[in-house]
Amino acid sequence: MCCSIFRRLKIRSFASTKNLFTSRYFGHRYQRTRRDRKVNNIMDHCDGNCTECGAKDSCASQPIKKSKPNELSKIKRIIGVLSGKGGVGKSFVTSSIATYLSRRGLNVGILDADITGPSIPKAFGIKEKAYGEENYIFPAETIGGIKVISATMLLEKETDPILWRGVLVSNLVVQFFENVAWGELDVLLIDMPPGTGDVALTIFQSLPIDDLIVVTSPQDLVSLIVSKALNMAKMMNIRVLGVIENMSYLLCPKCKEKIFLFGKSSLEKFAKEMNFNILGRLPLDSKNSLLMDQGEIEKMNLEEMHDIINKIIGE
Structure with missing residues (x-):
């Protein structure tokens, strides 16, 4: 390799x-x-x-061997962040989790597995390119010390498209995991591509993911999509920590009343039917969205994240 x-x-x-x-x-x-x-x-x-x-x-009946990190990487826990479809703010949630885990004093890394639509580097304002020495690739590091690797860091221009078929995308994700010198990490977050297609399947089969977080939004159609993501995790024997509902509501700046732009969520009912935990709900917040667009996500302030982080780290 x-x-x-x-x-x-x-x-x-x-x-x-x-x-x-x-x-x-x-x-x-x-x-x-x-x-x-x-x-x-x-x-x-x-x-x-x-x-x-x-x-x-x-033989196809033999279990697929999980990839292992290299000798320069010691990773205690790997968490995948998945959404059944695009447009629910999965990368925002991944970036937020990484930021708040880092604030708790944990060593955190992000593997941006959304190869054809990477947005993690932009969220953290990363401009530098990936480089390698001998058999290792070295990740970029954010201002807050979060280590990041992404396909964007291989491009001459971040606006260049990556026109690859699924097998190439899957293989790049695996090589990112195997060859990146992560150092000592308490948590490695994998920002998964949206959907439950072949790339997600390869990641589940090839990488030793410990836990999975599913990101959704309040629309009724999402229940079907989340069901597919949860069932996929069950089939792959990966523990689901729970579901985060993003863009759940808008908080009125004057009276602080919650405004449900997409209608009231039926997440509790759905959670009982599918037997999963609700990690939390995140509001629509233009300030945090702007920080992500400006590459300053680590300056975010989102009170709802505290309870979510407590559930993730088991406090």
């Missing part, structure tokens, strides 16, 4: 995809994906005799 790809890689839209397919690391994983499809075909005709089977070493 040579890290030299990161020293030379400057993503230039679709053109760089060809280079990645021929790289030693990504090429190997691409070939493995093709091989696994062949294994699945063999499984259709499996007689249960593994001793003479040419696919026994990569």
Whole structure:
């Protein structure tokens, strides 16, 4: 798993995809994906005799081995932050959790796994690029000491699109985990891509995620989408810490009354039906949204986050 790809890689839209397919690391994983499809075909005709089977070493019935961090990384806990769909403020919630965990004195890192729509670096005002030495990639560090790695840090321009197919996106996330020199972390947050597609599946299968937080919004349609996310976590045997409802209400600046712009939430009823915990509700707040746009999310002030953090760290 040579890290030299990161020293030379400057993503230039679709053109760089060809280079990645021929790289030693990504090429190997691409070939493995093709091989696994062949294994699945063999499984259709499996007689249960593994001793003479040419696919026994990569059989689809075998458990997938979890990736391990490198010797320069000691990570105590890994938490994935997932939303069943885009537009619910998942990256805002991830950034907020990281900020408040850091304020509690914890060493925190963020792996931005939303490769095609990364927003974590912008939230923290990170401009520097990723760089590597030997077999390691070194993350950027925010003003508050939060370590961050993101695909944006590989781009010549942050506005350049990343036109990659799912297998490349998945493999980059895995390499971020395996090759980044995180140092000692109390918590690594993984800002997952929205939805429950192949990239999310690869992350669940490949990375040793301890817990999952699901981010949602008050709309009725979200109950169906959250159900899919919760069921996916259950199928992958990953513990769900609970659900955070973002954009739950707007607090009137004059009378402090809660205004439910999307209608009153049915989260309590849904939580009883699906048997999950509600970690908390976050309001719409233009000040915090502006701080995120300005790259100053660590200056945020959100009282509701205190109870959420207490539940996450078990206090």
